[in-house]
Amino acid sequence: MGKSKRNSPKPGGNRAQRLAERRAALEQAAQAVTRPFEGLAAECDLVALQEFVPSATATLKLVAGAGAERPVVLGTVLPGAVAALVRAGDEPTGYVGAQVQYRGADPSADLAASILWTQSAEPGDSLSDPAAVAGGPRLTEVIDPGADLDITVHQDFDWWVPAGVEPDPQVAATIEQARQAIMPSARLAVGPDAIGAPWWVDAGEKAHLRWVRPESEDALMLALARVHAAGGLGLGEGSRFAGSFRTHGVLVPVFDLDRERHADEWIKPAMEFGVRLAEALASDAPLSSDERRSRDGLRSRQVTLR
CATH class of the missing domain: 3.30.1460 (Yope Regulator; Chain: A,)
Incomplete structure (x- = not known):
């Protein structure tokens, strides 16, 4: 008779590690904020920009005294799906992404952390993960909660590059690839x-x-x-x-x-x-x-x- 395989190691890695990963995923789900943009007049548009709008931008109306003085633009997705970047120019401008590579349990806190990061970052810097601090500021404390978004919808990603600037071939190819995948x-x-x-x-x-x-x-x-x-x-x-x-x-x-x-x-x-x-x-x-x-x-x- 063949040897029983009941106690043979199963493929897919260590069982304890898999259980730990599963527990971590459940803990993160339990910590997730159910309605992160509640209390904002722009809640519904923020949800749309995070979930399914391909390409759009909106300049955010920041709260005075919240530590945010540099202009900040919310974009659906930034190059490389980073959380934020600072564009150089006569007046450096911060950009924060709605659709990001790494999303925490509270998208509102993530966006707030990204906005505040743009205020002290050097032009040309980018932020992959906002790493919002538990109990830290949320979006209602950083942008005007009563303001709607003045949204500009784009049918391409040319806004990734400042007007009048010729992108290098690699960046131009990335923009063209993204443009071909966009849905009007x-x-x-x-x-x-x-x-x-x-x-x-x-x-x-x-x-x-x-x-x-x-x-x-x-x-x-x-x-x-x-x-x-x-x-x-x-x-x-x-x-x-x-x-x-x-x-x-x-x-x-x-x-x-x-x-x-x-x-x-x-x-x-x-x-x-x-x-x-x-x-x-x-x-x-x-x-x-x-x-x-x-x-x-x-x-x-x-x-x-x-």
């Missing part, structure tokens, strides 16, 4: 009173509208169920409600769209949907049987982004 995107201007952040993107085979919402998940799901039961969960012809996903403590409804239509053509339908949703959010009537079925169906189409 737009922040829909759906009015000054609109809630949340609606972002359109052309993903290739179809386009999508991802609308980051600030309401609690339960309240938003009830409202979506009411709208769905009434036949209004859509943006008209050429659109389909695809589902929703959770990220950074908020819910993001997603619509599939006809990509042959320009982003601006979806502004009016999105505004009309926003009105229907606001009316549903304001209702406190018990759910009807149709609305309960709609709620259960919508919940089954949710996913969570980690």
Whole structure:
């Protein structure tokens, strides 16, 4: 008979090491801040910039006396996915990245640490890992919490290089490679009173509208169920409600769209949907049987982004 393999070493490394890594991952997940950008007027756009907007920038409005005097620009992603860098010039400017190579348990604290690092770093320096200190400043203490972001959406990464500067061949090749992978995107201007952040993107085979919402998940799901039961969960012809996903403590409804239509053509339908949703959010009537079925169906189409 062959020798039993029950006690033979298994591939994949030391078991104790694997268990330690698993415990560390669970501890980090337990420490993660559920809603890192809560309390900021720009919360929904910050979530979008961190999770799915390809290329965009916004100059941050810093809090006076927070130790931040040098101008700081938030970019979706910086060269090498670094956390921050300081660009040389007559007036050195700090850049911080939303989509980074290393992300801690609290993205708000990470961004705050990156912003403060830009104030003392030398022009030309870059920061790979912000290494935010537990209990240290968060974004609400460094930028104006009541200010919206004035976002510039780019369809390339030319903003990585200062205007008038000719990049060296390696940098130019990196920018071109990134440009070829970019998906055309737009922040829909759906009015000054609109809630949340609606972002359109052309993903290739179809386009999508991802609308980051600030309401609690339960309240938003009830409202979506009411709208769905009434036949209004859509943006008209050429659109389909695809589902929703959770990220950074908020819910993001997603619509599939006809990509042959320009982003601006979806502004009016999105505004009309926003009105229907606001009316549903304001209702406190018990759910009807149709609305309960709609709620259960919508919940089954949710996913969570980690």
